[in-house]
Amino acid sequence: MAVKNDEEIRSAVRERYAQAARSVDGSCCSAAVPTEGLIGHTLYNEDEAEALPHAALEASLGCGNPTMLADLHPGEVVLDLGSGGGIDVLLSARRVAPDGKAYGLDMTPEMLDLARRNQAEAGVTNAEFLEGTMEEIPLPEQSVDVIISNCVVNLSPDKPAVFREAFRVLKPGGRLAISDIVLRKKLPEPLQQVMGLWTGCVAGALSDSDYRDKLEQAGFEAIEIEATHVYDSAEITRMVADLPDSIELPKTLDIEASITELEGAAMSAFVRARKPLQ
Numbered sequence: 001m002a003v004k005n006d007e008e009i010r011s012a013v014r015e016r017y018a019q020a021a022r023s024v025d026g027s028c029c030s031a032a033v034p035t036e037g038l039i040g041h042t043l044y045n046e047d048e049a050e051a052l053p054h055a056a057l058e059a060s061l062g063c064g065n066p067t068m069l070a071d072l073h074p075g076e077v078v079l080d081l082g083s084g085g086g087i088d089v090l091l092s093a094r095r096v097a098p099d100g101k102a103y104g105l106d107m108t109p110e111m112l113d114l115a116r117r118n119q120a121e122a123g124v125t126n127a128e129f130l131e132g133t134m135e136e137i138p139l140p141e142q143s144v145d146v147i148i149s150n151c152v153v154n155l156s157p158d159k160p161a162v163f164r165e166a167f168r169v170l171k172p173g174g175r176l177a178i179s180d181i182v183l184r185k186k187l188p189e190p191l192q193q194v195m196g197l198w199t200g201c202v203a204g205a206l207s208d209s210d211y212r213d214k215l216e217q218a219g220f221e222a223i224e225i226e227a228t229h230v231y232d233s234a235e236i237t238r239m240v241a242d243l244p245d246s247i248e249l250p251k252t253l254d255i256e257a258s259i260t261e262l263e264g265a266a267m268s269a270f271v272r273a274r275k276p277l278q
Contacts, residue, residue: 006157010133013155014108066148067091069270070177076145078102079169081134081162081178082152086115086127092148093127103144104129105137135161137169144169149178151268154205163218167275176215176273181205182225185265188258205266220273229268236262 067088072078072095080089083104093102104127106112115129132138134149135158147166156162166176183205206214208225215223236259 010107010157066150066177066179066270067095069179069272070146070148070175072096072146073100075099077143078146078148079137079139079144080104081137081147081149081166082106082155083115083129084111084150084152086118086129088148088150089115089127089129090119090122090124093124097126100126102127103139105132105134107131107133135165137165139169141168142171142174144174145171146175146177149180151179151181153178154181156204159206160214160217163214163220167218167220170275172275173277174275176220176271176275178271179228180211180269180271182211182227182267182269182271183207183265184230184267187265188261208269211271215271215273219275221276222272222274224270224272226270226272227267228270230264231262231266231268233259233263236266 065088066080070078070092072092074096076096077100078089078092078096080092080103083089083106086104089102089104093100096102104112104115106115106129109131112129112131119127119129130138134153134156147170153159153162170176184207186207211225212223240255240259
């Protein structure tokens with residue numbers, strides 16, 4: 001299926017993650033987002049895992065642990081872009097307590113429902129989950145100290161808008177600390193146009209140089225991109241094999257050649273940046 005416009009991408013991503021939420025909730029037997037190759041809940045240590053509901057861990061479809069990256073402090077306000085089942089919001093809320101607050105932003109109602117149930121089960125009171133998109137964050141300007149995200153920014157069809165909005169809501173000196181999929185080389189056009197790979201975190205990713213350029217254009221400084229894991233052909237093969245039956249790969253696509261082309265092309269990375277004080 002070829003990508004036609006931004007809303008088609010958002011709809012595909014929303015439906016894919018709605019399936020994931022329903023699968024975790026036990027109310028749906030559909031295939032969830034492929035987790036092979038995505039590190040997800042394995043990046044959270046034993047103490048973190050024990051403090052969270054099992055459903056929050058099961059719904060973790062990320063590629064890193066941004067709460068570890070962000071170096072959070074009591075009293076800070078944190079925003080998680082694409083908060084999913086709420087694992088990073090709940091961990092952040094504990095770290096900024098008692099006077100700080102953690103917001104989770106997600107566009108998928110099923111994920112928001114799951115996150116709110118996880119919050120109630122965990123007994124976390126200084127967190128709030130908001131419905132909306134990363135391109136239009138429903139918070140006032142200069143209201144957030146730290147923005148985190150876990151393998152979600154790559155899914156946006158309009159990344160410059162995401163970075164502009166992140167810059168807008170951050171306070172002067174505020175920090176961006178996210179885990180994301182970043183490309184080490186440009187993908188061939190046919191692979192960029194496969195919707196299933198987009199919703200599986202590969203085709204929508206930026207190259208490291210594009211990522212840096214777009215953050216700079218939004219106004220950020222002190223930008224760092226640190227590779228944490230490079231995906232090999234075996235992991236890419238599992239991602240493709242896990243695509244649901246509803247995803248129709250182009251008949252002209254040479255899957256074996258495409259997997260070879262993707263070998264070493266994508267990596268999980270920590271991305272850090274800061275909004276200037278002035």
